Amino acid sequence: MKDFVPQWVIEAKRDGKAVSKEEIKELINRFTNNQLPEYQMAAFAMAVYFQGMTNEETLALTDAMMRSGDTLTWETLSRPTADKHSTGGIGDKLSIPLAPLVAACGVAVPMISGRGLGITGGTLDKLDSIPGYQTSVPVEKFRDILERVGCSIIGQTDRLAPADRKLYALRDVTGTVPSIPLITASILSKKLAEGAETLVFDVKWGSGAFMKTPKQARALAESLVNGARGAGRKATALVNDMNQPIGAAVGNALEIRESVEMLQGRGPASTLRLVLDLAVPMLTLSGVAADEAAARALLAEKLASGAALDVFARMVEAHGGNPRIAESPEAVLPAAACVVDVPAPPETADTPVIASVDAETVGRLVLLLGGGRRAVTDAIDYAVGADRILAAGTRVAPGDSLLRLHARSKQEAEELQTMALSAFRFKAS
Numbered sequence: 502m503k504d505f506v507p508q509w510v511i512e513a514k515r516d517g518k519a520v521s522k523e524e525i526k527e528l529i530n531r532f533t534n535n536q537l538p539e540y541q542m543a544a545f546a547m548a549v550y551f552q553g554m555t556n557e558e559t560l561a562l563t564d565a566m567m568r569s570g571d572t573l574t575w576e577t578l579s580r581p582t583a584d585k586h587s588t589g590g591i592g593d594k595l596s597i598p599l600a601p602l603v604a605a606c607g608v609a610v611p612m613i614s615g616r617g618l619g620i621t622g623g624t625l626d627k628l629d630s631i632p633g634y635q636t637s638v639p640v641e642k643f644r645d646i647l648e649r650v651g652c653s654i655i656g657q658t659d660r661l662a663p664a665d666r667k668l669y670a671l672r673d674v675t676g677t678v679p680s681i682p683l684i685t686a687s688i689l690s691k692k693l694a695e696g697a698e699t700l701v702f703d704v705k706w707g708s709g710a711f712m713k714t715p716k717q718a719r720a721l722a723e724s725l726v727n728g729a730r731g732a733g734r735k736a737t738a739l740v741n742d743m744n745q746p747i748g749a750a751v752g753n754a755l756e757i758r759e760s761v762e763m764l765q766g767r768g769p770a771s772t773l774r775l776v777l778d779l780a781v782p783m784l785t786l787s788g789v790a791a792d793e794a795a796a797r798a799l800l801a802e803k804l805a806s807g808a809a810l811d812v813f814a815r816m817v818e819a820h821g822g823n824p825r826i827a828e829s830p831e832a833v834l835p836a837a838a839c840v841v842d843v844p845a846p847p848e849t850a851d852t853p854v855i856a857s858v859d860a861e862t863v864g865r866l867v868l869l870l871g872g873g874r875r876a877v878t879d880a881i882d883y884a885v886g887a888d889r890i891l892a893a894g895t896r897v898a899p900g901d902s903l904l905r906l907h908a909r910s911k912q913e914a915e916e917l918q919t920m921a922l923s924a925f926r927f928k929a930s
């Protein structure tokens with residue numbers, strides 16, 4: 502583009518004027534190819550943070566970022582494709598039972614997942630807790646596993662939306678992460694490049710989430726759905742509360758175990774409900790179920806027959822892990838050296854009902870146990886975390902276990918008892 506002057510585009514956005522599709526494309530192309538200095542891209546991101554973007558601008562940004570690298574297509578697969586994206590949460594292991602369950606119903610799930618961000622865990626870290634499971638596979642193998650097994654969960658490759666990787670790193674250190682158009686383009690550029698025909702977004706709000714209010718979450722959900730539909734995909738979004746942890750386990754291997762339990766027909770009913778709520782639109786929008794009732798019946802059948810568990814075992818095996826995990830996860834997964842109960846305090850004699858369990862505190866607890874990263878290069882201890890976390894509404898008596906800490910040593914577990922207890926609020930009835 503001959504008449505492209507980066508500072509004129511930055512100034513236009515700063516002053517709330519429209520920026521053209523061509524200008525956005527040029528900006529992203531130059532940034533990806535190291536022909537635009539980071540200070541100009543950071544200034545543009547800050548202008549977007551304050552001025553927002555029109556729908557057209559967000560679509561143009563998404564499209565330019567998606568085209569900055571490889572894009573995958575699945576026309577040669579024999580079944581429809583669908584994926585879901587979660588904005589992240591504490592104990593959010595939903596992708597792990599969801600992908601095999603949806604695949605068992607006849608929809609292929611090509612899922613490219615991320616690592617943990619801050620206190621929110623990442624699906625990739627959870628899968629890494631399965632000995633042998635390779636999250637980095639060539640695209641040909643990804644395709645082969647999808648055809649043979651029906652689902653494959655892998656990590657982002659360097660060639661998928663490289664503009665996002667660069668821009669995200671810049672946003673992270675320039676105070677420009679919480680901007681709905683920038684988050685939309687970031688998430689969508691990766692998801693569109695991954696090529697699934699149907700996308701279901703799970704947008705979280707609350708103490709353990711990125712978006713702190715339902716209003717913000719709804720705005721992000723709407724923006725993601727508009728963007729995905731604008732790019733020709735079928736899409737919908739669910740907005741879910743992330744004030745309490747999801748399920749009764751938080752921590753990488755412990756969450757894999759809970760996921761297997763769900764596929765075995767055990768596991769927390771409330772968590773399985775979330776999995777099913779996400780699976781329903783993946784099936785209906787893909788056309789394998791005519792309506793919600795048909796989708797729920799199909800999902801129930803695939804769970805009860807063990808077909809979904811079998812797909813999970815085959816996915817793990819195809820990625821190099823031990824399929825025995827589907828029968829006895831404890832025999833395959835790493836275990837912490839020390840497991841300690843956190844007892845309900847004496848005050849529960851008068852206030853025996855758990856009023857709330859703070860997701861953010863539980864997330865911090867697991868990070869301090871070694872289950873998350875303090876720096877990007879930190880190694881994770883996959884075995885640590887918390888399980889048997891009682892949910893809000895449960896009645897307890899003094900001394901009952903509120904949760905179990907899985908720690909590297911008794912000392913570490915004891916040091917974190919007070920913090921673990923502080924996640925719980927109690928009420929009389």
Ligand code: URA
Pocket residue numbers: 588669678683684685687688
């Ligand atoms: N997740 C992403 O991938 N990008 C964002 O900007 C925020 C969350």
